Amino acid sequence: MQNLDEILNSFDYFDFTMPLSHDVVSWPTHPAIRVNKFRSVDRDLYDAHEIYMTSQDYTHFDTPSHMIKGGKSIDKYEARRFILKTVILNLSYKKDMEIREEDLRQFEEVIRKSEAVVLYTNFRKEPKEFKYDWTYLGVSGAKYLSQFNLKLVAIDSPSIAGWSGDVPAHPHIITVKEAIDVHLHLLEKDILIVEGLYNVSEAVRDEKYVEGILIALPLNIIGLDGGPCRVIFLKPKK
Secondary structure, rough: OHHHHHHHOOOEEEEOOOOOOOOOOOOOOOOOOOOEEEOHHHHHOEEEEEOOOOOOOEEEEEEEOOHHHHHHHHHOOOOHHEEEEEEEOOOOOOOOOEEEEEHHHHHHHHHHHOOOOEEEOOOOOOOEOOOOOEEOOOHHHHHHHHOOOOOOOOOOOOEEEEOOOOOOEOOOOHHHHHHHHHHHHHHHOEEEEEEEOOOOOOOOOHOOOEEEEEEEEOOOOOOOOEEEEEEEEEEOOO
């Protein structure tokens, strides 16, 4: 077996996980995250915290059960399913918000070689401010990606689809049906979705695409429709 240090030192490591704290904003119609310290080393001789958050905020998975009745939940997948040969597609140049089939065709050769695709849009996440205008995967783009033998599609925006809600601060950008269709084109093919990646720009820089290994490990909670995850990208050193 090759020396482990040699293997590990052949990669640059990037953490695509959003840092969390009690004051990070959630999806506008979801409950806010709560992190509360209820034990203290000074008083109790140990620290402990209670954490309250939804399964559909921050850096998180969507599984088929998120939108398909009777679909697979996160605990139904083996660990190998979360370690994938991946390509990051640089779509940060786009002037409009929708990623369409024609935007993705240029990457067809490298998509065919990959198990997972990350859509890099250069979305600027502000931990204490929710931004409604992000670049998203459109229906034609989702349908196109669903034709490949992919296991996962990820994006650096809050949702793989556009903003479909209606709150006083901002009307919807796409319809609820469009948002659901984007998800279903992938989930019906058992292509998992990861939303809310963070700091993807550090791995991409100005390259058209970047190949590497994505390690996206969710909590193994029985019956959950997805849930929070830690996402690490291993980029081979040149």
